[in-house]
Amino acid sequence: MCTSLTYQTSGGDQFLARTMDFGFELGGRPVVIPRQHHFTSVTNATGFDAPYSFAGTGRDLNGYILVDGVNEYGVSAAALYFAGQAHYAAEPVEGQINLAPHEVVMWILGNVKSTAELSQRLADLTITESAAPLLNIVVPLHWIISDRQGETFVLEQEADGMHYMKNPVGVMTNSPDFDWHLKNLSNYVELQPMPHTASRQYGDLTVNAFGPGTGALGMPGDYTSPSRFIRTVFNREHTETVDTDAAAVNTLSHMLNSVEIPKGVKVKADGSDDYTQYRAYMSMNEPAFYMQPYNDQTITRVALTEAVMTADTPTEYALAGQQQFKAVN
Template sequence: MCTAVRFSNEEGSVFLGRNLDWSCGYGENVRIMPKGFMIPWAFDESTPAKHAVIGMCVEFQNYPLFFDCGSDAGLAVAGLNHPGCAEYAPNPIEGKTNIAAYEFPTWVAANFETVDEVEAALANSLIIEKPFNEHFPVSYLHWIIGDATRSIVVESRADGLHVFDNPVDVLANHPNFEWHLTNLRTYITATPDMPAPATWGRAELAPFGAGAGMRGIPGDVYSPSRFVKVAYLNANYPTKSGESDNVVRMFHTLSNVSMPEGASAMSNGEFEKTVYTSCFSGATGRYYFNTYDDFAIRYASLGDAMHADGNTLIECELKRFE
């Protein structure tokens, strides 16, 4: 399970972050795919990356299997678990842009500059059910894609590809995206404001303190609950200026929907936990993250790829966020 958030700062720069929730990690690390990196597409000839990309991935033989990433154009994407809802096309179709599910984040971040460009390209695209290899089977996902102005959600279903404008700039897991948006109507009375006192008969009732207007917002880690809570927080967090305050905003927001071990067991009995939390900044090209076992926020920068060999993934130098 996972949760993702997008917002912009006062200067209009994008921040996109996510929690990756599972019972274990996969040996993931932050890597930079430099501009010009030759990408071996599953259903097309290899092409050089138009943009440098940074993100969290499993690196296999110099190929990045990105969980989430952002580019030097300020475009970012994150894939979230969606089994039981996602269905990919079984085979490529001639005349379409055919994209293997595992390469979708790379396809987005390496090729495009804006959400509008991605949305236009998706009108003639398919996501194909093809595993990377025998070690990495197909993962059934949906994706949030964001830039400085807006975000979209991409879901592949039995009847084809669905692309939704995302007015709340968040995403969780099941069920499908339009259900989550409809469900928000259940919570329209929630407010960060202090409620006025009320009179019931002869009783004068006053709130105990701040937070009374938020009563009813769920606090569990069920997917619909996380969507509601993070949408509420993202809508009401005051807009901040600069880099540091917005990195702090992202990590505080996502910490409210993180999974502590022991709270939620999967079907196999193992407990989910928030393996890592990330935040990509379009203004600086920095990728911030922390892990379940280490709350300290570290970051790497796309600036490290300015003079790199275009055919080799870059192991990032990590710095501490202060």
């Protein structure tokens, strides 16, 4: 279970941020994939190439797997859980680019320069029922993709086919499907940052609001996907706009505070608990990747420099440091 949102600074710089909420320890670190990297695939022996460099959260499992990131052209993407609704092809299709669900982010970041280009290339993709290493299951996923021009889309594959939808609110969580979440916003039109000041008469009693904050009365506070979607849309709409990239990461961190899941408060039926293992912030204009782990709130920054983009092999970074931003250039 995860939450994602986009954000724009007053100067027009674009960001995509996400929480990674999961029970199984994923063990990801910041990784830069260089240009012309070749990925193996669990769907076929050929694999696929990534002409463009990108940075994101990854782990080397006999080949790197990344679940979010930003590429050298400012395209950013994140994979989020889509349980109960994701539906994939049973077998690879000859003549298509066949990808397992956990490989989609790597292909997008390694191959497209904009969300518009991705739209043109989706007809060539087939997402198959192929299990992910480590988890050993077919991971039900959907994806949020954004670019340097501020265009943001959601990609979902269900039983009726692939859907590539404009995201007008810049937020995505988990199941149900994205269109359902947009419709559900109609249940919360009363939310506002200003207090409700009108009094109400109940018999002979005049009732007045207690004060500031009453504008958000009725906003759901639980950790379900629909509730996290509503809170994040509200916060994204009304949180202040800042003018620097560092301030944007700080602002996004505060917004994600409202949906971060501490260990122990969201227990699943099998007794395990989901929690926010990390937060990621993808700066599309720099471009740079920021990661903030659960056990150490230090934010590690990795920039896409020419040196790492042209390296012979992927570059992996440890999460450590005491300062607010530990820059890796």
